[in-house]
Amino acid sequence: MNVPVRRGGGDFAVYRTPLVSVTMASTFVLKLVSFLCIPFMTIYLSRTVDAPPYVIGAIVGLSQIGSLGAGFVSGVLADRVGKRRVLLVGLFGSSAVFLLFFLTATFLRATVAFPVLFALLNTGYGMMSAFFWPVTQVMMADSLPAERRPTVFRHRYVLTNCAVAIGPPVGAFLGIASARAAFVVSGSCYLAFSLAFWWLTRGTELGAATAPSERRSLGGALRVLGADRTFRGLTLSMVLFALAYCQIESNLSAVVSRGFADGVRFFSVLLTVNAVAVIALQPPATAIAKRLSPRRTIQLGNGLFAAVCLAFCFVEFSKAGLVALVVLVSMAEVLVVPTVSVVVDELAPPGLRGTYFGASTLRNLGLGVGPAAGGLVLAWADRSLLFAAMGLCALAAWAVIHLTLKENPGADPGPSPEPV
Template sequence: MGKMERVFSSYHPLVWTLLIGTGFSRIAIFMSLPFMAIYLHEQGLSPFLIGLVIGAGPLCATFGGFIGGYLSDRLGREKIMLGALFVWSGVFMGFSFTSEAWIFLMLNILNGLCSSFFEPTGQALMADLTPQKMRRRMFGYRYFAINVGGALGPILGAVLTSTSASLAFLITGLSFFVYMLALMVMMKRYHTNEREETERVTLTRAINVLRKDVKFRYFILGAILFIIGFSQLHSNLSLYINQESENATWIYPMLISGNAIIVILLQIPLTRWTEKWPVVRNMTLGTSLLALGLFCFGMAGHWAWFVIGLLWFTIGEILVFPTSSVFIDQLAPPALRGTYFGAASFQRIGNFLGPVLGGWLLQYLGGFTMFSIISMCTLVAIVCYRKGAKLHQNVLLAKSA
């Protein structure tokens, strides 16, 4: 058996379906969503309405993940995932055929909910079907697929939107429908009934478990702080470069492309190198490197600081994001795995707080101070991660005693 055959045989066929589907669906999403503001402007919407429509999706995704994850524990992974893909397909097709602001708003709310239902449930199913010792590498492959989509999607989107912006949304909708059909066929062929064999999960029990799980709350707080730092790459960094450099028009696009390229090149080697490490070591090192990258951004003065900062920033990102999925999996009781992955969506609050806090600091205190403060805030995440990991270890020791 060759090396590639061994790799493919190591994971359940449904896991490979989800990994490949993640790559193709991300290509479709990045092909259309980054161009939504331009598309909405062409439909005659005001800047305020455009901001309202675009912001509604992530906001709903933040709070919808818990419900989606809980329903997957209660009703089964398959029903939630296929239902979410079916509605998601209709959402993007709807984007291509409407010009009414209120319809755009409703559709993007559904877009956020579909994302928050499908993504945590998909991660929970992948964990269900993968032996624990292989999950870290599996989540690394998933993050690799996401970044391939992030690298290729905008290029295809730029080509399509130059012809017709609505065509990109239509193709995205059709892609999700094809993904749903492929997943339906694979689920029928490799049907699993793990969730049916476990005890029934009630909403009250799910809420109570999360309310009492201090270690999980430490993880969420740490993740919010980490994402506050990470969000600067896609928000305030462009404004800062525009203030500090005459070459902003090429430096920032170069950094965004470089980020995706570094992830694609280093994700799998770094995952294999660090997969034997304790989860908390990965989280600590990754958070430290991302914070160092932010500090380098603040140095400015020369474009080389941005390149150096991007390298540390991206390696930190590579170490933390896949490992955080492993961390959630370790914290979650098996019967509530979907609920925990769904509740982890609350970390997206950092995507709101990061741009707001960073923008305020940039406006009133300047770039160096802004990146220094954000860097220190990000480092506090290490305290939260380590505290959560220590509490989890104490629980395991108590159970084994």
């Protein structure tokens, strides 16, 4: 759906399209309220459930596992039955999941069923997120002419990281992080935007399906993706990168909370440092990306990630060191994530945009397995081995890109939405 956008008005002319304005507002608000509670789930469960770290890590990682198959299915469905239906299922479903989190934590916290129900709801949250966020990527692109898309994606990337910067410290210092109130706030905000999107998209082309002659079955879409060697390699590389990166938002919280008296608050500060660094480092990262091919940009990011994590095995564990680690990892993130999303957009055939963006959520396999794998490492060894494992995963991601991704010097990677 290409909505006419008047020329002129600078970068902010894109907001003359109501759908763009509401989508950008939802990006900021929904990410902000999600980060009131999602990053603190490891701490919340460790205080509530008597279980070893790898079990808690497995429960936390189930949201990413839930998003794996759901992301691919949502992309195919968006191409076949229309984006609006898939979008609203994801939004209303996410609202219901957060409200059920609250009810479970209120009435069933002391029961043996609590960890099982919490795990099921966390899986449901991942599935609903996979129905919502990938569709917004396609929807934003379809709502604007090609020359306007880079601007709106840059703004969206900045808003996402602003939300991540604000959410954790607000939750921690107001005392609602890792508490039931965060679930109510998140569920209510998701419900509000569910109603806003329902009203705004009624009667629009977002509800229209792809023409029958262009539709592909689930098996047909799988065959197209399976035959794309570059996409397979790119996805495997991102799985490995995510496996390492997710330790920052999961098991690092346990390491920091045990290592410092004010560990919970300091961990929220580290999340804020990560988000602020991602925003501040975009100009130099963009300059680097314009001078390098996508392949070399991704390899540079993976190489930086690996070097930082391996070096951290041999330095003193301190607050200053952790801040430096997070800043350098943020630079790697800015180099890798936007470039990968640009390559996915280049690889996707016109009639399979939803399918490709949905399938790109397979990278969340690393986010799903990572917390449990990192928790297992911490259960059997010290934190130095955790950082070593992170570095080795980044090296493996570098090697996969080296073997599968062809040079394309003309591509200009720009900011894009984060993994679900």
